[in-house]
Amino acid sequence: MTLSRDQIVSALTQILGAESVVGEPGQMTGYISEPRKRFHKEAQAVALPRTVAELQAVMEWAHEVGVHVVPQAGNTGLVGGQVPLFGDEVIVSISRLKGVRSVDAAAGHMTLDAGTTLQEAHEIAEDAGMMFPLYIASQGSARIGGVLGSNAGGVQVLSYGNARELCLGVEAVLADGSIYKGLNALKKDNMGYDIKNLLIGSEGTLGIITAATLKLFPKPDFYETALLNVASPEAALELFTQLRARAGSTLTAFELMPRIGIDLQLKHGMAAQDPSAADSDWYVLAEISVPKGMGGGALEAALEDAMGAGIVTNGVIAGSLAQRETFWTLREQMSEVQSREGASIKHDVSVPVAAVPQLITLGIAAAEAVQPGIRAVAFGHLGDGNIHFNFSQPEGADGKAFMEGAEAVHEAVYAVVLELGGSVSAEHGIGQLKTKLLKQVKDPVALSMMKSIKSALDPKGILNPGKVLG
Amino acid sequence: MTLSRDQIVSALTQILGAESVVGEPGQMTGYISEPRKRFHKEAQAVALPRTVAELQAVMEWAHEVGVHVVPQAGNTGLVGGQVPLFGDEVIVSISRLKGVRSVDAAAGHMTLDAGTTLQEAHEIAEDAGMMFPLYIASQGSARIGGVLGSNAGGVQVLSYGNARELCLGVEAVLADGSIYKGLNALKKDNMGYDIKNLLIGSEGTLGIITAATLKLFPKPDFYETALLNVASPEAALELFTQLRARAGSTLTAFELMPRIGIDLQLKHGMAAQDPSAADSDWYVLAEISVPKGMGGGALEAALEDAMGAGIVTNGVIAGSLAQRETFWTLREQMSEVQSREGASIKHDVSVPVAAVPQLITLGIAAAEAVQPGIRAVAFGHLGDGNIHFNFSQPEGADGKAFMEGAEAVHEAVYAVVLELGGSVSAEHGIGQLKTKLLKQVKDPVALSMMKSIKSALDPKGILNPGKVLG
Known part of the structure; x- marks a missing residue:
């Protein structure tokens, strides 16, 4: 009917x-x-x-x-x-499902209706003297249900994990209207299959998340933030390894940025001045979140060593919150500035952390081979192996013609990613954009398991038809 | 046939x-x-x-x-x-599936065959200058496949997470012999449903894990370990909140122990001397793992405040690795000493962290009501809300008669746990022991989803029949 x-x-x-x-x-x-x-x-x-x-x-x-x-x-x-x-x-x-069901700062969790925006979730945590460490560009509009449905990532995954790891339990309405009551605040619970993680990241194809219990973390006492000049992604990786060994999980961000991204921001008036005294092909934005009881200075000491060893050629440690903000704004505008520079072709990919330099070298070469003059603006979460592998059109080129070659660039880049054991959707999911791609690249046994699970939980195919599995 | x-x-x-x-x-x-x-x-x-x-x-x-x-x-x-x-x-x-497929210390992961023991995994990590922070009593015999199949926990879950959170990817043979190839070293991968977490904790009912990529962590520079006297579980919880706020994720253990557990170890010659200068009903074993670049002293400073506020009444900070070992041995022998004291009834339960004091008060009262004279030995991972809620027989009682009343004690304790929103299997899983219990306490929609998933992935019911779902 x-x-x-x-x-x-x-x-x-x-x-x-x-x-x-x-x-x-x-x-x-x-x-x-x-x-x-x-x-x-x-x-x-x-x-x-x-x-x-x-x-x-x-x-x-x-x-x-x-x-x-x-x-x-x-x-x-x-x-x-x-x-x-x-x-x-x-x-x-689910935009009207808004509200706070409970907040327990001492125990470190809060339960929110899924229509609550991520920004509101940050404020609720803040009001309780705590922190909900999931930060993405769209946090003013993104809602908890979508953040979980797509297993969002962001800039602090390195230390705190992605949305999946920040969630203790969910409530969800299934395809037939039954309600999965999985809200709990338990850090350990081995009573059966992990339904929570199956719903998280299923992009609305297995259930509609209506509420979630989310982890709260103590706010750091202060941040140590630095913008560092490095010669290459290889040097950045070496720096990451050294910083992580010294700072452990207090190293909360390690972002790679190319010079061109800063040049474009200066060109388009999005940055007031060059943040770096000396020119460099690559920059790292590194941040340590120092807990209340611990002293500072770890970043400075590590950087002295790294400069002594020639890994870092120059750098600035933020001397104020305003300067920290300036550094982060540079990073956050990396995507936006590309749209001001004309057409761009984007890839949301990840590889094992150690393979990031190879990804960048081989990926740029592969893209240049199919689109000469293409300008790579590769940046992002080096510490997670997750690079926003974006390309701007050649200077002065026709944007439309450039985009007609997008498919060839995608193919070239994805081939490199897969060769390195990577993912062609690190953060954004499959949706309808990548269903064909998923079929090509995913382990066929995994695909078949996914289909069996979808049929088992939504036999009539009511929820989000055609998404993820195509 | x-x-x-x-x-x-x-x-x-x-x-x-x-x-x-x-x-x-x-x-x-x-x-x-x-x-x-x-x-x-x-x-x-x-x-x-x-x-x-x-x-x-x-x-x-x-x-x-x-x-x-x-x-x-x-x-x-x-x-x-x-x-x-x-x-x-x-x-x-899977005991013969032993071996190291790869170790990448810089990138922070290793891939092991599933028959490798947990102890061997520790040694492989150690040889690479790193740490695999999953510690359980049976680690000399437990193998990676079982550790993941049962989603094991242990004493450092507080900071590093349980087996699920320590695993980046798995390979598994399914019921029909097909191989799920989900080994990867990606920290971010949103290409479809979370099959990995479905297999982890499924206790061999959905697939047989044959290899896993596990996270490696930098070794701390040193530990700050203290054995602290607290008047009550309430005081212990207050102390936990304060320590966590100061130390963040560097607080890697927070274990609660009752006086009786120490008395029994002294009585049975398992502890050489009373570790504490002053008597106390409860003790906390707290440990901070200090990263290489950070200074020490956080524990001492926090304890000064806590003693000033009357939360901690006395305490010893370990002055040597040997003393640290002594504290940990006390904690690790808590279960073993009970078998020397006669019969015991055990519960592997968890509640939201904030509810641990209520769990202990109400749970002990409920057990005493059905078995007068029963001696509670409640200890464990307060920071995870996970208490080994064990009871020893009344002194001099008949062990067999005591055990005949075990079911009534179980019922009384589980009723309290469920009332507090807890789990009746925090660490050990369902196996065949708790299948009836699972049916009674689990959300019926979750149970029905589990059954659908089992039928979808193992329609002939070949794998581990009768386990988990009964």
């Missing part, structure tokens, strides 16, 4: 009330267009449940009548997982 | 050769008896493959003919997951 839009809107209105249903195509723009504007399908309706019970009722109805559902949180995903693929779907937004 | 023992042994011999098959019941003792001697079923045979290919061939055969398989690693499990339940099973031991 295929329902018409009118029938769908009418049924949803009966369940949720008219103020919680968007049925007019013209009013859905905010829900069906996504950050990169690559995906353009309509939705039949948008449902905006205010409670888990309402969401459950929507899913029971959808399962009963066979209507496909696209779960949506902050609509900040970069691979189209949160927008329709076929046009017959209903978007179920 | 049901095969006779002779047919099974003959088929296995054809696949593996005679030297890799144990077919005589009298020679299987080491494989069918387990540490607590609670489970007593025979096996049809024991298969000892030397390679993953041999293991794969065994599973292809077993799947084809419908023979049930019990995967076994170090045979140290405490819930009977690694020994037969029905008597018609073949034990497939």
Whole structure:
């Protein structure tokens, strides 16, 4: 049975009330267009449940009548997982599921409704004198449900882990409307299969996360932050190994940046002045978070050694919070500045940490071979082996023509990544953008297990059809 | 088709050769008896493959003919997951899958065959100048495959996480003999569902882990270790909160111990002298692992504050490695000393960290109500909310009669644990010991998801029948 839009809107209105249903195509723009504007399908309706019970009722109805559902949180995903693929779907937004269920600073966790934004989660943690250390560019809009659904990463994964590792338990509504009650605050629980981690990162294809218990951490006493000149990614890797040996898990960030990214920021007026006294092909932004009871100075001592050994050629330790902010802004603008410089081709990839220099050398060579003049802007989380391997168009080139060669650049870069044992989706997931790619590169046994699990938990294929598994 | 023992042994011999098959019941003792001697079923045979290919061939055969398989690693499990339940099973031991596939100290990971013991894994890490921070009492015998299959915990989970969090990727042979190739050294990989974590902790019911990539950590420069007198579990919790705020993730252990556990060790000659100058009902063993670049003194400073505030009434900071060893031996002997004191009833439970004092107060009261005179020896990982909630028989009582009341004590303690939002299997898993309990206490939706997943990945029910799901 295929329902018409009118029938769908009418049924949803009966369940949720008219103020919680968007049925007019013209009013859905905010829900069906996504950050990169690559995906353009309509939705039949948008449902905006205010409670888990309402969401459950929507899913029971959808399962009963066979209507496909696209779960949506902050609509900040970069691979189209949160927008329709076929046009017959209903978007179920969790944006109204907002609130704090509990905060226990002493025990180190908080339980939030999944519609809470990441920014709000930071503030709730802050108000409790603690920290929730997951920082991504879209944190003002991204919501906890989406952050977990896509297993978001960010700049402090090095020490604290990604979204998966920051989550103790989840509650989720499944395809048939049943509720998985996995909220708990337990650090150890070996009562059966790990359902929590199966739901996290499943991009809304196995369930809709409605609430989560998240870890809270003590705030560091202060930061030691440095912007360091290094000759090459090899030198950066050597520096990483030395810093990690000295600082252990207090080394909370280790970001690699290329000179071109700073030059472009200066060119486009996004940086006021060159942050570095001496020129360098590569820079590292390193940060140690010093716990309250420990003394400072570890970064300075390590850098003296590294400069003595010629690994670091120059560097600045931030002398103030303002200077720290300047360093971080340089890093955070690396992606944005590329759009000001014209067209760009991006890759969200990871390799084993030790293979990052090879990735950069071989990846740039491979891209230049298929697009001469292409300008690599490779930057990111060296400490996690996760590089945003981006390329800007040749200076003055035609952006459209450049983008027509994107597929060839992708193929060239991904071949290098796979050769090095890496991942073609380190942070952003599969969504609808990479389903074909997944089939090509994933272990076939793993793919087959994924399909079996999807069929077992959503036999009617209600949740986010066509995403992840295609 | 049901095969006779002779047919099974003959088929296995054809696949593996005679030297890799144990077919005589009298020679299987080491494989069918387990540490607590609670489970007593025979096996049809024991298969000892030397390679993953041999293991794969065994599973292809077993799947084809419908023979049930019990995967076994170090045979140290405490819930009977690694020994037969029905008597018609073949034990497939991974003990011969031993070896180092790769070690990369700089990048912080090593890949080991699953038959490698935990002790050997420690030594391999040590030889590379690094550390693999998973420590359990049975580490001399426990093997990586079992450690992961049961998601083992131990004394440093507080800072480094349990086995699941220490593992980057696994390789596993599935029920039908296909090989899941999930070995990777990636810190970030969002290419599809989290199969790794589904296999970890599935106790051999979804696949047999044959190799794993494990995280390596820099060794601390030195330890600050203290044995501290506290008046109550409440005071211990307060101390934990303060220490964690000061030391962050460098606080690597926080263990609670009751006076009776020390008294018993003195009584049975397991401790040479009272480690504490002043008597106390409770003790905390706290340890900070100081990274190379950081100064010491955090523990002392924190303790001065805690003593000033009356939270700690007395204490000793270890002045030497030998003294540190003495403190840790006291903690490690807490379980063993109970068997010297007669019969004991044990519970492997966890609650949210903040609820540990309530767990202890209410749990002891509940047990005393059903068994007057029972002596609580509650100790363990307070920082993880994980207490080994054990009870010794009343002094001079009849051990057998005491154990006949074990079920009533279990029920009383578990009721308290569940009331506090806890787990009735924090570390040891479900195996065959707790399958009935699991059905009673687990969220029914979670149970139903587990069953669907089991049917999807092992439709013929070949792997470890009757375990976990019953």
